[in-house]
Structure formats: structure tokens, C-alpha cells
Amino acid sequence: MTSIGTGYDLSNSVFSPDGRNFQVEYAVKAVENGGTAIGIRCKDGIVLALEKLVTSKLLKSGANKRIATVDRNMGIVSSGLLPDGRHFVSRARDEASSWRNLYKAPIPTSSLADRMGSYVQAYTLYSSVRPFGVTAIIGGWDSEAELPVDGQVGAGPGVGSGGKKDGAKHGGPYLYMIEPSGLYWGYYGAATGKGRQIAKSELEKLNLSEGELTLEEGVKEAARIIYIAHDDNKDKEFELEMTWISSTTGPTKGRHEDVPKELREEAERLAKKALEGDDEDEEEEKMQE
Amino acid sequence: MFRNNYDNDSVTFSPQGRIFQVEYAQEAVKQGSVVVGVVSKTHAVLAAIKRNAEELSSYQKKIIPIDSHFGIALAGLASDARVLSNFMKQQSLSSRLTYDRAIPLSEITSRIADRAQINTQQYGRRPYGVGLLISGVDAKGPHLFEFQPSGVTQEMVACGIGARSQMARTYLERHLDSFEGSSREDLIKHALRALKESLSQDKELTVDNTSVGVSGIGEDFKLFEGQDIAEWLDATFENREGGGEEGGEAMETDS
Amino acid sequence: MNHLPQAWGRPRDDIYGAYDHAHFQTAAGPNQHTQSPIVTGTSVVAAKFKDGVVIAADNLASYGSLARFTDVKRLRKFNETVVVGFGGDVSDMQYLDRLLNSLDIRENYSSTDDPLNAKNLHTYLAKVMYKRRSDFNPLWNHLLIAGLDGESKPFLASADLLGTTFSSPTLATGFGAHLAQPIMRRTIPDENSVKDVSKEDAVKLVKECMKVLFYRDARSMDKYSIATITKEGVELDENVQLENQSWAFAEQIRGYGTQTA
Numbered sequence: 001m002t003s004i005g006t007g008y009d010l011s012n013s014v015f016s017p018d019g020r021n022f023q024v025e026y027a028v029k030a031v032e033n034g035g036t037a038i039g040i041r042c043k044d045g046i047v048l049a050l051e052k053l054v055t056s057k058l059l060k061s062g063a064n065k066r067i068a069t070v071d072r073n074m075g076i077v078s079s080g081l082l083p084d085g086r087h088f089v090s091r092a093r094d095e096a097s098s099w100r101n102l103y104k105a106p107i108p109t110s111s112l113a114d115r116m117g118s119y120v121q122a123y124t125l126y127s128s129v130r131p132f133g134v135t136a137i138i139g140g141w142d143s144e145a146e147l148p149v150d151g152q153v154g155a156g157p158g159v160g161s162g163g164k165k166d167g168a169k170h171g172g173p174y175l176y177m178i179e180p181s182g183l184y185w186g187y188y189g190a191a192t193g194k195g196r197q198i199a200k201s202e203l204e205k206l207n208l209s210e211g212e213l214t215l216e217e218g219v220k221e222a223a224r225i226i227y228i229a230h231d232d233n234k235d236k237e238f239e240l241e242m243t244w245i246s247s248t249t250g251p252t253k254g255r256h257e258d259v260p261k262e263l264r265e266e267a268e269r270l271a272k273k274a275l276e277g278d279d280e281d282e283e284e285e286k287m288q289e
Numbered sequence: 290m291f292r293n294n295y296d297n298d299s300v301t302f303s304p305q306g307r308i309f310q311v312e313y314a315q316e317a318v319k320q321g322s323v324v325v326g327v328v329s330k331t332h333a334v335l336a337a338i339k340r341n342a343e344e345l346s347s348y349q350k351k352i353i354p355i356d357s358h359f360g361i362a363l364a365g366l367a368s369d370a371r372v373l374s375n376f377m378k379q380q381s382l383s384s385r386l387t388y389d390r391a392i393p394l395s396e397i398t399s400r401i402a403d404r405a406q407i408n409t410q411q412y413g414r415r416p417y418g419v420g421l422l423i424s425g426v427d428a429k430g431p432h433l434f435e436f437q438p439s440g441v442t443q444e445m446v447a448c449g450i451g452a453r454s455q456m457a458r459t460y461l462e463r464h465l466d467s468f469e470g471s472s473r474e475d476l477i478k479h480a481l482r483a484l485k486e487s488l489s490q491d492k493e494l495t496v497d498n499t500s501v502g503v504s505g506i507g508e509d510f511k512l513f514e515g516q517d518i519a520e521w522l523d524a525t526f527e528n529r530e531g532g533g534e535e536g537g538e539a540m541e542t543d544s
Numbered sequence: 545m546n547h548l549p550q551a552w553g554r555p556r557d558d559i560y561g562a563y564d565h566a567h568f569q570t571a572a573g574p575n576q577h578t579q580s581p582i583v584t585g586t587s588v589v590a591a592k593f594k595d596g597v598v599i600a601a602d603n604l605a606s607y608g609s610l611a612r613f614t615d616v617k618r619l620r621k622f623n624e625t626v627v628v629g630f631g632g633d634v635s636d637m638q639y640l641d642r643l644l645n646s647l648d649i650r651e652n653y654s655s656t657d658d659p660l661n662a663k664n665l666h667t668y669l670a671k672v673m674y675k676r677r678s679d680f681n682p683l684w685n686h687l688l689i690a691g692l693d694g695e696s697k698p699f700l701a702s703a704d705l706l707g708t709t710f711s712s713p714t715l716a717t718g719f720g721a722h723l724a725q726p727i728m729r730r731t732i733p734d735e736n737s738v739k740d741v742s743k744e745d746a747v748k749l750v751k752e753c754m755k756v757l758f759y760r761d762a763r764s765m766d767k768y769s770i771a772t773i774t775k776e777g778v779e780l781d782e783n784v785q786l787e788n789q790s791w792a793f794a795e796q797i798r799g800y801g802t803q804t805a
Binding site for chain 2: 009010011012022023026027028029030031032033056057058059060063064081082083084086087090123127128129130131133
Binding site: 063065069100151152153258 | 603605613615616617618634637638639641642645646649650652653654655656
């Protein structure tokens with residue numbers, strides 16, 4: 001970063017002569033120090049996982065949940081400054097609730113991502129604020145069923161309701177990642193935080209775009225990737241936090257929930273086993289050399 | 290002369306992605322006298338060292354009861370703590386009025402955390418210069434939360450913040466496994482011992498400079514000071530010379 | 545003295561002349577909010593029993609005397625410990641339902657906290673109702689909140705469009721307050737008798753009340769919803785057909801219109 005110290009990096013909303021907004025780039029640095037967070041879009045749902053670094057022995061284990069629920073069917077996991085992540089989630093909840101107020105139906109994941117992208121972008125525009133020090137992954141399941149309008153107390157006539165197309169499909173799992181610049185993309189597999197490079201290359205191996213990975217496999221892969229991405233040398237201990245969202249007919253009934261304890265522990269057991277396996281392979285290779 | 294340009298306000302990131310103003314606010318917490326908190330399966334205890342500005346002045350409040358089910362201990366700028374405690378009092382009262390429910394501790398903690406975060410993202414504001422331990426009992430049992438000026442909050446089993454609090458934390462880490470099953474009296478002893486660890490050699494815990502806040506399942510949060518804590522001090526530090534009441538000379542005074 | 549409540553506290557027309565609201569800036573006179581409900585649901589009946597509460601309401605929404613909608617669900621499950629029954633205006637009920645929905649979403653953000661119980665919800669709804677009536681803009685409903693309180697004991701209480709709250713081992717709104725309440729009090733006269741009532745007895749009692757109400761309330765229908773709330777959760781059936789009707793008693797009725805004998 002050659003332009004550091006030239007004065008163009010001291011205030012938000014200021015371009016440097018070569019067209020960069022340094023404060024946003026510095027915000028990205030804050031993200032790069034956070035624990036790894038990933039999201040996987042599976043055939044029949046979404047998995048969100050987080051490497052929660054244990055900074056003190058005195059922390060209550062299993063408490064301090066950091067993957068948040070928005071409305072009922074969406075989850076947000078973020079990496080970077082914790083309080084900024086909570087601000088982000090709080091805004092997302094407000095957006096979801098005001099959408100419901102207006103449209104009497106849950107907000108689609110794509111619309112939430114769009115609105116949050118705009119919100120985050122607004123924090124790059126003014127010198128009176130600083131950008132968000134977080135990259136957030138939003139996962140959601142837009143219901144494929146025909147939902148009643150909020151407050152509906154009975155069904156309409158059984159015939160003659162207009163505007164419906166036979167066999168038209170809608171809903172399904174969606175995944176988005178929003179960066180401090182406000183930029184966002186839809187993903188099959190998203191990763192951010194310290195271990196994002198390793199996590200990304202692992203996600204790429206899963207061929208997620210083919211849409212074959214099931215939710216349960218996704219849970220196991222997510223656990224494995226977090227374990228691989230964890231840096232044993234720099235950070236000693238971590239807790240794995242995982243949530244998932246399935247269809248209305250799946251295990252979470254369209255809701256965003258914690259992955260059940262038994263399944264998470266099973267996934268962690270497999271992840272540890274896979275890691276040990278890797279080490280053995282490496283040792284074997286060395287032996288052969 | 291080298292000058293750090295990135296530390297003038299809380300809306301500027303350093304090239305490393307740090308916000309210096311927030312980190313400086315965290316230093317203010319370390320200037321405050323030490324407070325500790327511990328929880329067992331049934332009780333939550335706060336203990337604090339009070340300071341007085343001069344020999345003849347009163348001692349600065351360190352533990353503030355908020356609602357009948359919880360209270361806070363503070364380290365850092367006491368006036369910032371008063372603003373936050375007033376807000377917490379309003380919020381927990383409003384929960385009782387609208388829902389007839391004691392506000393969950395995680396909820397009240399996140400409400401002040403959200404307020405604190407705004408102070409770190411907008412120009413013309415400063416982060417709160419105070420750290421809090423929020424402790425009490427709600428529908429889900431006893432809790433202890435730590436609050437930092439950055440807006441970070443964490444649920445803890447035990448915690449100490451303030452001047453030389455590392456010593457207290459070391460004590461707490463060493464006895465971590467014994468807290469959960471501790472009785473009320475044992476938990477108070479642990480809190481007092483942890484507090485003592487953070488005191489410099491020539492200083493003692495006395496009835497004048499120590500505050501204790503206790504709450505438990507079926508027991509409202511209560512602040513104990515003065516003669517009410519004499520027995521605990523005697524029981525905790527049996528073999529020290531003097532006794533609870535003669536600590537006058539050992540009193541810590543801020544210059 | 546004029547005994548009509550609407551005349552209380554205002555100057556007498558016979559002395560001061562009709563009220564002149566010309567001094568209001570608006571041409572239409574003073575601001576007016578809802579003066580009467582439009583599409584309405586009739587009675588809600590509920591009774592406590594040994595380890596829970598049973599609550600019922602029929603599935604009719606009337607437009608005046610017209611039976612306008614015949615599949616309107618007036619019992620709303622809030623969570624595993626609370627059901628709210630709505631009498632009165634249906635659109636206000638839908639508003640309250642959305643309000644409860646948004647409250648439930650907020651409550652579920654934290655999976656670790658205790659959910660709101662029936663007592664919490666009753667306090668909240670009573671506050672909402674009282675606030676609206678104090679704004680001279682009431683929600684035209686009479687609510688029964690049935691479920692379990694903080695100690696997992698049966699809880700039943702009402703809140704109405706005036707913000708009035710009331711609690712009793714048996715409750716009924718609307719026509720039911722006149723017709724069903726005395727029947728239920730025969731079995732459950734006071735709080736002490738609740739412990740002797742089984743779930744089956746209470747359900748039978750409430751179903752009997754629904755039948756009497758269908759016989760005598762011209763704004764009722766023979767299809768209804770019934771829910772029981774116990775520690776095991778909420779059992780809600782939204783499509784119960786009224787059974788074993790006997791209109792023989794109708795022969796005995798005297799005093800309305802032409803009689804041949």
C-alpha cells in the first residue's frame with residue numbers, strides 16, 4: 001500500500017488519486033482478522049458455520065451465540081468486528097420486519113441482501129461515519145409453499161383465484177455475502193475471515209453448482225472445512241457454531257435453527273478424523289520421500 | 290516527530306483495520322479500580338474495590354442495583370456508567386410494565402451493547418469509557434455478562450476488569466472448575482479472594498473499601514457494604530493481622 | 545337526568561342547544577375513529593381444568609346479520625403455551641394477529657431465553673387495548689388469553705376494547721357471557737373447583753356451551769375451533785362439527801310471533 005501516509009486514507013468517502021477508497025480497504029483488514037465464517041448452499045437447504053475463537057478460559061462455553069436469526073427463515077453469520085456484526089443483524093431484522101409490515105409476507109433473501117448491500121454502501125459515502133468492519137453471509141430459505149398472507153384467518157374461494165401459474169416454481173435456498181464496500185454476490189459456497197483462502201479452495205472442491213450436495217452432507221462438509229481452515233499455530237482453541245435452514249418439509253421446517261447437538265458432534269468427530277487422516281497421509285508421503 | 294494520524298476519532302480505521310479511539314477507551318477501563326464477578330449453578334456474585342478521592346471524601350459507588358433481579362459493577366468512567374445504568378433501569382422497568390416479566394439478562398446486555406456500538410461508528414461521538422459486569426438471575430438461572438466500550442459483550446463464568454485485574458483473572462482461571470458447584474458463601478469467598486489478588490501488597494480489603502452484590506435463584510439482587518460484609522471478610526481472610534475494621538490506613542486513595 | 549352514557553359529561557342539548565363544532569378547523573367536525581365494528585365474530589368460551597385450559601370459538605364472521613365468511617379461524621396459537629381467542633371485529637383481530645406474529649418473531653431471535661407465557665401475553669395485550677382506547681381509537685375486540693403462566697399453572701384472562709382486564713376460572717365473551725358463563729359456573733364455580741375438573745370434563749363442558757350458543761345466538765354457526773393448552777403443548781382443532789343437536793326444545797318456546805297452540 002504505497003499511498004499510506006499521503007493523506008487520502010484519513011477520512012471515509014475520500015478517493016485517492018488512483019481511485020481507491022482507503023477507509024473501506026482498511027475495514028476489510030478488520031474482517032481478515034476475524035474467525036472464519038462460511039455458508040454452503042446445498043440442494044435442500046443452507047448451512048452456516050463459524051469458527052468461534054475462544055479468547056479466554058473464563059468464557060461460558062456454548063453461550064455467546066453469534067449466528068443470528070432474521071425473521072424466521074434466514075440466518076446471518078459474519079466475520080470482523082463483533083459489535084458491527086450485531087449492528088448489521090439488527091438492521092437486517094428491522095428491514096425484514098418493515099417488509100412484513102408493508103407486504104404481509106416474509107422478505108425474500110435476495111431482497112434482504114439487496115437492502116443490506118445498500119445500507120452498508122451508505123456507510124462508505126460520508127465522512128461522518130466509518131464503513132462496517134464486517135463481511136456478512138446471509139442464508140435463507142424462501143418458502144416454496146403458498147404462504148398465507150400475515151393475519152389471514154381463512155381461505156379464499158377454492159376456485160377462480162387469479163394470477164397463479166400452473167407448475168411455476170418459486171422459493172428455495174439462497175446465499176449471499178456482503179462486503180464492507182456494500183458489494184454483494186450470490187454464492188453456492190461463501191467464506192470470509194482468517195481462513196477464507198483455505199475454506200474457499202475446499203468449497204470449490206465440493207462442486208456446489210451442480211446442486212447435488214444434500215443438507216446433511218453439507219453440515220459435515222461445513223464442519224470439516226472450519227476445522228481445516230483453523231490455524232492451530234496461531235489460535236489454540238475454538239468452538240464450532242453451526243446453523244441450518246431446510247425446506248418446510250425438511251428437518252427445520254423452513255426455519256433457521258441451530259444444528260442439533262448430536263448431528264453437530266457427529267460432524268465434528270468426522271472432521272477431526274478427516275484432519276488426522278490428512279496428517280497421516282502427509283507423514284506417509286514424507287516417509288516415502 | 291511521529292504522529293499517529295489514525296487515532297483522532299472513532300470513524301477512522303488504521304491501515305491494520307483497528308479503531309484507536311475505541312482501544313483508548315478500553316484503557317480508561319483499566320484505570321478504574323478492580324471489580325470481579327462469579328457465577329455458580331445457583332448464585333451470581335459481584336465484588337468491587339471502592340476508591341475515595343481523598344481521606345475525607347466518600348467512596349465512589351462501584352456496584353449499582355438495576356432491577357430486583359440484577360445489578361452491575363463498573364470499572365472506568367463512573368458517569369458513563371450512570372448513563373448506561375439509567376438506561377438499563379428504564380429498559381428493565383418497561384419490560385416489567387409491558388410484559389410483567391423480568392427482562393432476560395442477555396437482552397438487557399445486548400441493548401446497551403447496541404448503544405455502545407453506535408458511539409464507535411459515528412463522528413462527533415466518543416465510545417463509552419467504562420466496562421461493566423452485569424450479573425443477576427433470570428428465568429434461565431444465574432448469569433454474568435461482561436460489557437466493553439467497544440460494544441463487545443460476552444457471557445462469562447467468572448470475570449474481572451479494572452486496574453491490575455489480570456491477577457484476579459488468573460485466580461479465577463485457577464479455580465474455574467470449583468465455581469459451578471459452589472455454595473453461596475463459598476462463591477462470595479472466591480470473589481473476595483480474586484479481588485484481593487489484584488490489590489498491591491500493602492493494601493487490604495476492608496469494610497470501607499469493599500462492595501459485594503449477591504443474587505441467586507429465589508434471592509433478589511442485594512448490595513452489601515460496611516458492617517454487612519465484615520463477617521465475610523473475616524471468614525475469607527482468617528489469618529491476617531488486624532481485622533476487618535482497622536483497615537483505615539491501608540485505604541487506597543487516588544491521587 | 546339523561547341516563548344515556550353518551551350524554552354524560554357534556555352540556556345538555558335542551559339547555560345549551562346542540563353541540564356546535566364549528567370552532568374545529570376541519571370542515572367535517574371533530575376527528576372520528578371507529579364507531580362500531582364491521583365484520584364480527586361472536587362468542588369465545590374458555591374454562592380452566594386441572595392441568596390446562598380449553599378454549600373454543602365458532603368459525604363464522606358476520607357482516608351485520610349476514611353470515612358473510614364461514615371459515616374464519618378465531619383462535620390463534622401464539623406458541624406452545626398460549627392461545628388467544630378473538631371476539632368482535634375481524635379486521636382488528638387480523639391487525640392483532642400480525643402484531644403477535646411480529647412479537648413472536650422477535651422473541652425467537654434468542655433461542656436461549658424463556659418464551660413469553662400466557663400471563664406475559666395478557667399483560668401485553670391489555671396494554672395495547674388500553675392504549676388504543678385512550679387514543680379514542682379502540683381495537684373493537686374482546687380477547688380471551690388462555691394458556692399457562694410462569695409456574696406452568698393454568699392461566700385464563702380477558703382484555704376488552706376498553707382495556708378492562710378480568711380473570712376467572714371460566715370466561716366467555718359476547719353472547720356467551722350471558723348464555724355460556726352460567727352453564728360453566730355450575731361445574732366450575734370458583735378457583736378451588738378447578739383441580740377437580742379433568743380435561744375430558746372441561747372439553748365436554750365447553751362443547752356443550754358451543755351447542756347452547758348455536759341454539760340461541762343468531763350470529764353463530766355449527767362449525768367451530770377448539771383448543772386445549774397443557775404442559776404437553778397446544779392441541780388445536782379448527783374444524784369441529786357441532787354434534788347431537790336436538791331442536792325439540794324449540795317447540796316449547798313461547799312468546800315470539802304467531803303461535804298455533
